[in-house]
Amino acid sequence: xxxxxxxxxxxxxxxxxxxxxxxxxxxxxxxxxxxxxxxxxxxxxxxxxxxxxxxxxxxxxxxxxxxxxxxxxxxxxxxxxxxxxxxxxxxxxxxxxxxxxxxxxxxxxxxxxxxxxxxxxxxxxxxxxxxxxxxxxxxxxxxxxxxxxxxxxxxxxxxxxxxxxxxxxxxxxxxxxxxxxxxxxxxxxxxxxxxxxxxxxxxxxxxxxxxxxxxxxxxxxxxxxxxxxxxxxxxxxxxxxxxxxxxxxxxxxxxxxxxxxxxxxxxxxxxxxxxxxxxxxxxxxxxxxxxxxxxxxxxxxxxxxxxxxxxxxxxxxxxxxxxxxxxxxxxxxxxxxxxxxxxxxxxxxxxxxxxxxxxxxxxxxxxxxxxxxxxxxxxxxxxxxxxxxxxxxxxxxxxxxxxxxxxxxxxxxxxxxxxxxxxxxxxxxxxxxxxxxxxxxxxxxxxxxxxxxxxxxxxxxxxxxxxxxxxxxxxxxxxxxxxxxx
Numbered sequence: 001x002x003x004x005x006x007x008x009x010x011x012x013x014x015x016x017x018x019x020x021x022x023x024x025x026x027x028x029x030x031x032x033x034x035x036x037x038x039x040x041x042x043x044x045x046x047x048x049x050x051x052x053x054x055x056x057x058x059x060x061x062x063x064x065x066x067x068x069x070x071x072x073x074x075x076x077x078x079x080x081x082x083x084x085x086x087x088x089x090x091x092x093x094x095x096x097x098x099x100x101x102x103x104x105x106x107x108x109x110x111x112x113x114x115x116x117x118x119x120x121x122x123x124x125x126x127x128x129x130x131x132x133x134x135x136x137x138x139x140x141x142x143x144x145x146x147x148x149x150x151x152x153x154x155x156x157x158x159x160x161x162x163x164x165x166x167x168x169x170x171x172x173x174x175x176x177x178x179x180x181x182x183x184x185x186x187x188x189x190x191x192x193x194x195x196x197x198x199x200x201x202x203x204x205x206x207x208x209x210x211x212x213x214x215x216x217x218x219x220x221x222x223x224x225x226x227x228x229x230x231x232x233x234x235x236x237x238x239x240x241x242x243x244x245x246x247x248x249x250x251x252x253x254x255x256x257x258x259x260x261x262x263x264x265x266x267x268x269x270x271x272x273x274x275x276x277x278x279x280x281x282x283x284x285x286x287x288x289x290x291x292x293x294x295x296x297x298x299x300x301x302x303x304x305x306x307x308x309x310x311x312x313x314x315x316x317x318x319x320x321x322x323x324x325x326x327x328x329x330x331x332x333x334x335x336x337x338x339x340x341x342x343x344x345x346x347x348x349x350x351x352x353x354x355x356x357x358x359x360x361x362x363x364x365x366x367x368x369x370x371x372x373x374x375x376x377x378x379x380x381x382x383x384x385x386x387x388x389x390x391x392x393x394x395x396x397x398x399x400x401x402x403x404x405x406x407x408x409x410x411x412x413x414x415x416x417x418x419x420x421x422x423x424x425x426x427x428x429x430x431x432x433x434x435x436x437x438x439x440x441x442x443x444x445x446x447x448x449x450x451x452x453x454x455x456x457x458x459x460x461x462x463x464x465x466x467x468x469x470x471x472x473x474x475x476x477x478x479x480x481x482x483x484x485x486x
Contacts, residue, residue: 004276007140012131012189017147019185024151026178029159030090033171036163037097038106047103054110056351059118063348064210064341066119075127080186082120087179089113090172097169121347122340129331129339130194138280138328145320146271153264210341213334219395220334220342222388224349227326229384230289231350232357233377234296235319237263237312239361240377243370244299244308251305262309266316273317274324285325286389292318293382300374 007013038051069078089109096105132140159171214220241263245256274280295315302308327346334342364373 003139003278004272005139005143007132007136007143007275010132010136010140010193012193013140015185015188016128016131017143019181020144021147021151022181023178024148025155025158026090026175028152028155029162029171030093030175032156032159033097033163033168034093034106037168038103041103041106051107051110053355054107055114055117056355058111058114059121059351060348060355062115062118063344063351066122066340066344069119069123069340075123075130076186078119078123079127080183082116082123083179083182083186085116086113086120087176087183089116090176090179094169094172094176097167097172118344118347122343125327125331125343126340130196131189133195134332137332138277138324139275141324141327142271142275142277142280144271145274145324146268149264149267149271149320153261153268156264210338210345213338214342214345217334219392220330222391223326223330224345226289226384226388227346228349228353230293230322230381231353232360234293234381235353236357236361237316239358239365240370240374241312243362243365243373244302245305247365247370249302249305249308255305258305259309259312262312263316266313267320269313270317270320271324274321280321280325280328282325282329282392285322285329286385286392288318288321288325289385290382290389292322293378293385295378296381297375297378300371300378302371 008017034051038047089112092109093106095101096109128140128144129137163171214224241259242256245251245259249255251258277284292315295311295318299308299311299315302311330342330346331339361373361377364376368376
């Protein structure tokens with residue numbers, strides 16, 4: 001139990017967690033409201049999808065530039081501006097709903113919201129990693145998944161009960177009010193208790209430097225490619241669940257609702273599973289990716305709703321473990337001064353996979369049937385996972401690294417536990433002294449770069465005392481307009 005909730009020992013993270021749950025609840029209330037508003041205005045699912053395109057477009061076009069800003073600008077100020085803008089956009093949606101403004105207004109808000117989100121995302125990631133120590137970052141991300149899943153269940157349930165009584169506008173107003181808690185949390189986080197990250201030097205600043213960094217690290221590229229395949233063909237559950245419920249399972253809208261609840265419960269269980277792990281390693285990521293891919297193939301053969309739901313539950317749990325491990329490795333195994341740009345690249349991959357995967361899976365469901373589409377997509381993700389596994393298994397030998405350093409696990413001696421936080425900076429884990437035991441303790445270290453020689457200059461950490469803020473978790477499911485800061 002202490003391991004599962006260890007990130008909560010950090011006061012700054014506790015302040016953030018409460019505001020985060022309220023914020024995510026508001027986000028999912030707005031998600032439902034926007035979807036319902038567009039459908040009632042137009043009756044067109046295609047126009048609903050078009051709003052998603054307007055939301056995703058800025059993330060694809062501006063991600064690198066936004067990441068560079070997060071790595072150089074005071075993150076607290078960036079977050080305060082972006083979160084305030086998201087609150088104002090939610091108020092604009094409320095006005096649209098109450099006044100009956102044309103659909104073009106919703107599309108415009110979607111485009112602006114996507115632009116704000118592209119700057120908000122990397123700042124959130126960089127700032128959130130300063131709320132806890134390096135050793136507890138993976139646990140904080142896991143608990144964030146639990147909070148996001150719980151907020152999704154509560155927000156969707158509350159919105160479903162309110163929308164028929166109050167209308168969509170009040171859902172948007174409640175979401176706008178939820179940002180008040182986030183802005184208060186940003187002010188209440190104590191800068192002296194933060195774990196500071198290195199800031200980019202002038203020669204390493206800019207979007208081009210970030211692009212060179214990503215392209216110069218083949219393991220990172222392999223992870224991004226794997227993430228694209230898994231997200232596009234193995235994460236668009238709303239498409240496949242709806243197709244299976246409407247088609248082979250014959251369960252209709254009621255069955256789709258049941259599957260949505262089962263999926264949400266699975267994400268909560270997956271968050272707790274990831275949080276219970278002391279370390280989230282590359283081996284866990286690849287093992288879960290292969291396991292969920294095989295389960296996806298199995299789900300395509302399910303003849304009844306109950307069996308499909310039984311397979312869907314571990315798939316949802318595994319997806320959260322995969323996404324949390326991916327985020328952990330991306331953040332811990334890259335240079336701190338590049339973290340914002342690396343997270344922007346990850347966000348760009350996620351946006352592209354959502355834009356590509358949905359139409360591809362929809363086309364496969366129409367051409368081959370939902371069951372065969374799940375089996376084919378699961379086969380592709382399985383092959384991609386095996387290919388990545390082979391690549392990483394061979395990489396240490398090519399580097400001449402010792403066998404015990406496989407799977408991004410360099411043999412290290414953990415820093416002594418003094419029982420007190422050391423917030424000045426994220427201290428690197430020291431290397432073992434010569435002649436120490438043959439099986440010292442192991443901590444995750446750099447996956448994306450070769451160790452520096454012993455005489456190399458140490459990394460200089462530049463403290464930025466203007467970053468005592470936080471942000472809100474993003475809804476993991478791509479939905480139109482409403483990715484606003486959540």
